[in-house]
Amino acid sequence: MSAYKNLVPRFLRYVKVNTRSDEFSDTIPSSPREVAFLKDLAKELTQIGLSEVNYNPENGYVTALLPSNTTAVVPTIGFIAHVDTADFNAEGVNPQIHENYDGTSVIKLDPAGKYVLDPAEFPNLKNYQGHTLITTDGTTLLGADDKAGVAEIITAMEYLINHPDILHGDIKVGFGPDEEIGTGADHFDVQAFNADFAYTVDGGPLGQLEFETFNAAGAHVVIAGKNVHTSAAKGVMINAIQLGIDFQNALPQDQTPETTSGREGFYHLMRFEGTVEQTTLDYIIRDFKRDGLETRKAIMQQVADDLNHQYQNRIQLTLKDQYYNMVDIIKEHMSVVEIAEAAMQALNITPDETPVRGGTDGSKLSFMGLPTPNLFAGGENMHGRYEYVSTDTMEKATDVILKISELNVQQH
Template identity: 45%
Template sequence: MTHTVTDRFLRYVVIDTQSDPKSSTQPSTEKQKDLGGVLVEELLEIGVVDAHIEENGYIYATIPSNVDKPVPVICFCSHMDTAPDFTGTNVKPQMVLNYGGGDIQLSPQQIIRVSDNPALRDQLGNDIITTDGTTLLGADDKAGIAEIMTAAQFLVDNPDIRHGTIKLLFTTDEEIGRGVDKVDLTKLGAQFAYTVDGETAGHIEDETFSADGVEITITGVAIHPGFAKGKMENAIKIAGAAINRLPKDVAPESTTGREGFVHPTGVTGSMEKAVISLIVRDFTDDGLTAKEAMLETLVKDVMANYPNSSYSFEVKEQYRNMKVILDRHPEIVENAVEAIRRAGMVPVRGSIRGGTDGSRLSFMGLPCANIFAGGHAFHSPLEWISRQDMEKSVMTLVELATIWEERAKIMM
């Protein structure tokens, strides 16, 4: 498998698959199916005979069990879309062979600095894949796809490696929060799952933020500005006052680790009506509730200065911390930890300051942890990944398949 995963990755990243949050369709962009068609063709070529793409762009496939005892059916999942944050058109991947340390200059304006990417210090002698600095690379999550595909081929080509049934699922629109909206879990038929969508090699993540969206609608008092004295209450200004009151120590740019935040993501409006869109994140539901209460109190305090105006405050649940579900099935993480160890790394358990398809899948009835894919600096033109870390991911997936088979007799 030495170079196969790299070859696959380099093929996949040049296919533009950006999702579009403004689209109401699924997939949100038809070009995601361009990669889907390639993946189905490759799966069929390696002997995964049921591989197919459905109308929503999802790819389902099965590697049948090669043992005669019951083994839990596990699923490996990655998403095909790339983030809308930065262009993914005309990706030109390049490779720094035998990285010798120091910053990597992509262009006069774009430099991957070690000071911003301390993980580069662990990559000496490795081969680093980057872009030319004008696009995303797409390692999030085409690295995960390439790794799953390579592991699938390795298992099919080596029938002496004992494993239970392995399901493959490639999703669309994960980057815009719709990744598993229409996944058919009955059709998938898995009991446990792993998204291959994490960062640093050796990491396994069983915890995410809990997440809500908040929409604050402010109705002001609009009147001709020539006759506005003592009467006008400009909804745009009220919205600005509310945003200005947001605590600076509860923001994405000032929090880390297990600290949550409140983050405005959009403002639209006129004198008469303005809408503020925010996201609220915390690792506990209580923390989420407390931040939302703080936010509404803040808005009420601002509105007190505008007695003829009104507001509405709407909270929409987005996803919840998958640890609640995974703690009921400790074997999911335990088996992944052992697989990482067998693949030659020191396992590191961690939390995600965000969410994955696995968050939603877990609460839909498919408990799902997140395994590293090896990429760094996601959603930016400074994205990078090493060939060696992708190979470690492939080895981890193969080991994981064998561990579930080995331990089946203990669990069943």
């Protein structure tokens, strides 16, 4: 029987609530459904016995304190997770529980078998022999990203409250909105949080310990066309859709997410919409090196300049940096990584420090003065209907949070 009786029920309760963020909103948080969930979370933190529970309406974060129970002077640790889910259907999440998975069988998500988790397509399933898996029913995402992290942090705090014999220093927890649209951490109040270092619990499979991320930028392209009747179009019409195609084709075609891996960066066309009169394209640009990101931005600007020269300045390109590689900060604070490594090793978990082909809130928080690597939370196939999580891995993630808290005292 699990030592964390509330972990799975808590997670199941969380994922059934739609907290999808809204990238087209100009409010903070981006959706009132996030606000409602966060306020409920604040009530729960008070109920389990945390102190200084606060919902900040200016940034949407719920924070709380578990006070130290030791006379030792130790650094204050923070554990942080986000409550919003990604841009996939999150209404009516109906989690399915599959006990004692054999590691080889195809898992039907829906009764008709239209959507399945097949080890031939998702080979990581073989790592979960004997585990209990929680999946979707094929119609929504699951929300383990990052409600698994939320549930694990709160369960760990509850465990420490109920086991005062485990010595720990001050522990701050933070739960926020809008990570999936890349804006939540922008408004985080690092000074008020008052932690010396922190961890986001927002990673994937067992053992992930991430402290090297992409550098990231976004690009928004607006193309103004000239629409006339097709019978008189020769030499007059300028088709904004065609210019959008030309723009995309002028970028390196071997540098997209589907053609790169490891430390290779990319350009990713996320959205292409429009008419002959006006077309818009939205990109994300990624590179592990800061100068590599700048080079990619320069290439995109050159493509726009070349097309503008040819078509009388009909292309408007807006580039915006989103976050930077946290390793540039973490490398000066490697003790934060080392305590997480020691915690995992003490639990017979092998740390996986593969650079993450993405980013976390910790990328921004580290540059804001709070060194924040990312710990595994257990989710796989995130952001879609094939998402799943192992309850066994969720328990181990909770173990790691507890062990980090213990080691923080023992090492000081």
